[in-house]
Amino acid sequence: MKLKKLVSLMLAGTMAMAVTACGGDGGSTPNAGGESSDTPVESGQEAGGGETAGGETGSEEVSGDGGAQADAGGSRALQPFAETVTIRMGHGLNPNTTFAEGETLENNRYLQWLKEDLNIDVQYDWVCSSNDFGQKLNLCIGSNTLPDAMNVGQTQFLAMLKYDQIQPLTGVFEQYASDRLKQYVRSGGDTLMDAISYNGEIYAIPAPNLTASGVNTMWIRQDWLDELNLEAPKTVDEVFDVAKKFVEAKIGGDNTIGIIGPASGDQLTGRGGNRWGLDPFFGAYNSYPEYWLQGDNGIEYGSVQPQTKDALAKLAEMYAAGAIDPEVFVRSDALEPVTAGRAGIFFGPWWCGYTVDRVTLDGSQEWAAYAAPLAADGKFYSPMADPTSSYVCVRKGYEHPEVAVKIINYLIANEQDWTDKGMTADTSTAGVYPLFNVYDNADEIEYSYEWLKKFNLGEVKKEDVDVTGRKLLRNDLDAIEVMKLDPKDDFSLEYWDLDNEMADSNIPRLVSIMVGMRPLMEEGYEPVYNVYSGQTDTMAAKWANLQKLEEETFAKIILGQAPLDEFDNFVEKWYAEGGQEIIDEVTAAVSE
């Protein structure tokens, strides 16, 4: 009897932990679903913090660029296996994914094509909701029952590496990766190679993050600026001033919000691409919270530097003056006041054209992006994102690691073609294809902006734009040709053809590139890189607490619930409670 009770209690404890896991994921679900149109691509982008190039596969009519041919050359990239090779995987399926009649996740056109063309037999051991995929995989890591190949994030990648659960892929990658896959990986440069390497071997095939997605710029209501006869603000004080004027003028109604900051569940500062974060304010003070920096005296941690205190002081002043959302950190959703037309300024990457897509398309709000606020020396400093956040890994002991590479090759070679021929409309590639990621060049947006701009101004002909290896550029060129009205160099809302029947699928992307990317290209920025993105032993144990301390202190200072000098206590405590050890470990790791 005692035993039974003991047991059931223990189980209760275990279940509580399981519930913990599920609840955790559930928490983020409504954000992902509630935002935007039902293209899986876009919701993926919004939910994932936009670190990947989610928008890339968004539009439906994309013209081919001969990618299939590019890979068809005699390499081994797409050579079928002589004998059927089986690969066992798990899949996180978006519950909204639709299938064509008669197709299922286990039996669909992609798997058939893989079988026919490459002789690869994909078997799924388990399927879960895409929201639970991370948790399910953590469970697989914990119980050492990994699928043969999997698509994971950084935490899991590092954990599997530490537990020696995945195999090196250097040789396989060299031999089997297609030229385009190699090009994409190369486009991420050395930082990307470092991120996936350990002891000189690569352990994952990454999908490079777009460089541009790491930079948060200031998005501001251009129509409000015009209405109040204001110039676009540049410095911290000007941004402060404009925000105050928006609020005082009650331009968006009684509850006008000057600057919308992070809601509950968002982050004040993050490692790049942090929509709603206030990173640019910190950047204006040369402060980079949560970044490991190479300082003059060795490795430094951004959050505990004295400049951070200056940035916090300014933010606290702005909050007290009512320039920042009074409900910052507490609000359940930052997008809601933006859509409702109550917010004047927010910070986010180039793809925030998608964030404001609805109000753009109905012509009710005009948003413009600027590189602001600037630092005292007039430059825009931006912390940059990690080079990748999607790692495809292969379990240790799986005999055919090249299968994973070939599955990716096959996707890259054919994705375009499938879309062109309308073969993916009823069963989406993004939702169903095994090991799906958006594989693309890290400089895709820079390149697109440059050529779209030239073409739009009539400086080059469409045929002269080199679209080799560029998935959406051809389509973008076609779209901007018809949707951008005269004058071609004015990107105000009134000079877009919002009534065009293809506007819904093209304007958000074009606005993202031409308006969102503009400040990065025209005004320039100073990138600041994180030098360490792994996890040391002490970090594993103590990081969560240090982070809690940081989040709590910063939030309280900004809201005026704690005096500014609380920052000094925080720094002291941070060093004492493991920070110093972690700095030493990171220093050792970086100098290796």
Added chain:
Amino acid sequence: MFNKKFLKHYYIMLIPAIVWLVLFNIVPMFGVVMAFEDFNPSLGMWKSPFIGLKNFKYMFQMSDIKQIMSNTIIIAVGKIIANLIVPLVFAILLNELCIRKLYRPIQTVVYLPYFLSWVILGKIVLNIFGFVGPVNSVINYFGGESINFFGTASLFRPLIIGTDIWKNFGYSAIVYLATMLGIPPELYEAAAVDGAGRFKRIWHITLPGIKMTVALLAILSLGNVLNAGFDQIFNLYNPLVYSTGDILDTWVYRVGLVNLQFSLATAVGLLKSVVSLVLITLGYWMADKFAGYKLF
């Protein structure tokens, strides 16, 4: 003879349940060793290096463990007490309702939030208490300043307990109402004949009639002293209220699941289980002592 056969029959029926119990409750108990190891999944449970009580030591050396523990206990105990009293009062009031037609609709309406998950309720609650929400509108109407409800540490615990009651009291009240239905109506009639008023009847008939149920529920809920409700808090908290709202489960979530610290998470789970075991045993003993309730 008949008796023996009868018993065998029952034991056979019990087999599936026992298999289930062994597979899912007893076998996983071995996983508790993870709490005492530096668990490495590729080495497995039996080969991972043994580190003794290091995980527990770490847990108790952490600077904010006191805060997390006291948050957990205060919120959980507050919920336990409030979740006993509020439904009880509500059930008595509903039972005494004169307009019987309203009985069902009221019961259904208060029962409703019970079925919604905290993911949804969290958003609703945040909006109700937001700056432009109804609560602050009322405050503004009477000339008060807007209050940042969920951004103020001192208000967080009452709000958590209050919203938890709002979600659950309709459900808990059903147990009391069911017990009240079991009280023989003759008692009330007899009391009425003897000249007992409404309050006298409540005091002398209804309350004694449900005394056992109240005691039982109170005692059994003791096991929840370390369960302050992860779903709810996770959906409502933010850095501003860590000092009063961060509980064991949210902490384990951040440390254990986000950073994949299996051993530490197991250690905390084990600790919670042990505390719950002690309290449940105590509660069981008390149930026997004060309410004469015995399961075995």
